[in-house]
Amino acid sequence: MSSHRALPPLKSLQAFRYAAQTLSFKKAAESLFVTQAAVSQQIKTLEQTLSVELFERHTRQVVLTSEGQYLFDYVEKAFGLLEEGVKGIMEDPTPNTLVISSVPSFSSRWLVSRLGRFQAQEPEINLRLSPSIDLSTFADSDLDLCIRLGRGQYAGLTSQLLFKEYLVLVCHPSMIHVDQPIKEQLLNIPIITDTGPDVRHVWPVLQRFLDLYDMPMKSHLHVADSTSLVEALLSCQGLAMMRYGLVYELIEKGQLICPLPIYMKSQYDFYLVAPAPHFKYQKVMTFKRWIEQEVKAIDSSWATYLKMHPEMEEVRV
Amino acid sequence: MSSHRALPPLKSLQAFRYAAQTLSFKKAAESLFVTQAAVSQQIKTLEQTLSVELFERHTRQVVLTSEGQYLFDYVEKAFGLLEEGVKGIMEDPTPNTLVISSVPSFSSRWLVSRLGRFQAQEPEINLRLSPSIDLSTFADSDLDLCIRLGRGQYAGLTSQLLFKEYLVLVCHPSMIHVDQPIKEQLLNIPIITDTGPDVRHVWPVLQRFLDLYDMPMKSHLHVADSTSLVEALLSCQGLAMMRYGLVYELIEKGQLICPLPIYMKSQYDFYLVAPAPHFKYQKVMTFKRWIEQEVKAIDSSWATYLKMHPEMEEVRV
DNA sequence: TTTATAGTTAAGAAATTCTTACTTATAAAA
């Protein structure tokens, strides 16, 4: 197949796009910076090449025919893709403003406190942190880069591993008495969960490790996000499964401890994700170099922790 | 958002598309029926408007840069959509040839035997029956219409219900002795299945109706398609769950019977499906009228069967 | 009845895209 279906004049399709969007040849003309007559002629050309009427003409307004509506669905998508592709490839339109979106837990627990340093180091770059939004908004926003927790597979986007994540059980040190049997103590501590994707593993892991088959999950505190979760932990409200990267400083300072010598490899890791060409923007490369440097602290903290706690053992779900 | 990102000259994008497809400006020029110089100039224009190099020039060949590859992904998709949209809306390019694709069971058990009548009635129309293929092939084939078993939801396509399907248990009449208890007889008849989507309901339904909890499915014959299944039924090899529409003539002639007074509403029905504009083609409208007429025989046969067998009872899965 | 708005049309102006004719670069053949 794929014989040469010659397309109608491309400009006529473009004119049709705007006319169908606005249902007005006049407005379409304004969008295209031409006269209304030009649009009228383009639509006519298109209708003649297709031998199909695309608009019903009423006085002072046009409406799409069913064929017009059908065509519009395709044309709108097609030109959207062209715009997106062109946008991705063009030179950075705002080389001095870097817009980043990050998952809330990572922003609040890690990123924001370090961004000051980045700003100091790169005063030229005007940094903006955007709340976590849908990845599809790359198409029509000024977003430069996302930080996402996931598996690194994002349709149409390029992702680069930022760091691997390990899950540990943590609680406030005052909640554990080292001279008493750990198992019974743990059973009396409520489990705190947030809405993260690894929540469902907490209880099975504990259950397996403590040989508590058949026992249902006990008291259980649910909080909205990982910031609240950390606050709850610090105020001795219970035990939680946490990403090491989000609490390693608290562990290092002794404000939180891991009551059991176990950890899990997270099924999700942190990634930088953006349309491929964004990674060539100077400002993005600078940020990437910086954050990779900063992130090394997490990796080396984890390595150190494992070295100091040789009893730590990986468990699988 | 959605500010006016003016696109580069559309023709230059089109030239780029063909050049990237073939990795040859010369071949692209042939495709576009212009000279090679024209393509060279268009590519240059595009590269200049974007200020991005899209091809690496080597002697006698060009290769895409990474930016070029990125852009190509979008441009190819976009022009594909334009072609698809335009194709859908254009006048029927072959008003005397009707190409239909149907699910094999429906073609072989019902459609082919009736098509002769359609041909006789509409000698102008040259009918072709295509083996069941993927719906996506509407884009680049000469397919006019599909007959599909499903739920009537097909992305980007319009579907029209052809008839509702009921599932009945059938076997050859010689396999049942009316003067003996039905339950034990049925237990000794093998179940025949094909690869259809309703197969998995056969045993649960039988099990429930015959109060056979805990009993695993017994002897069990698996065949490739519903044509083989009907042949197996006719040669007394067992019991099967069948779509009424595919066997109603055999039931009417007494060549098959329903040993149990139960039926199920199928989760899937038969639909005519095609891109919306195809339903306006004269030949498609003619065929649709004809098949809807023919299909009434199935509906009325079912109504009659239910009237003559008031003991028939609907069961749910 | 008048006015204002949105679309259509025709003719010629403006812009674009294409061809021609030549050039460069290099791989393959002699």
Next chain:
DNA sequence: TTTTATAAGTAAGAATTTCTTAACTATAAA
């Protein structure tokens, strides 16, 4: 090594497309 053939780049002007201007039509609103 030299010659030939191939694919691409460039400049100038021709050809084509697209746009503007200036008229006209139809009708809703004042």
